[in-house]
Amino acid sequence: MNDNSHYTIYAYDVERKPLYKPKKGFLTEIEAVLRCFQINLAPHSIHKVVAYKCSKCGKWHIGHHNNIVLTEPERQKIRVKFEHFKVINNIK
Secondary structure, eight states, X not given: OOOOTTEEEEEEOTTSOEEEEEOOOBSSXXXXXXXXXXXXXXXXXXXXXXXXXXXXXXXXXXXXXXXXXXXXXXXXXXXXXXXXXXXXXTOO
8 A cells, every 4th residue: 555644554464464444534623532532431442542633634533642541540531621521512
């Protein structure tokens, strides 16, 4: 794959070659940030994710944040921010 800038690695084949899938694009920052909160607060999530605006397509994508491990104190901070985010954006 020559241009993998809009793809992300999701696994490796038996020869250790990366397998790609298209990146999920969100039309608004609110949609992307909301999805980040959902992922970061899921019990199976290990590393924190953040939203970023793509300079290539103009959509919002989600990526890992410097491999920050989601400890319980970190999740608690995220829960507080999520509650604040919901109030500001009128999300129930």
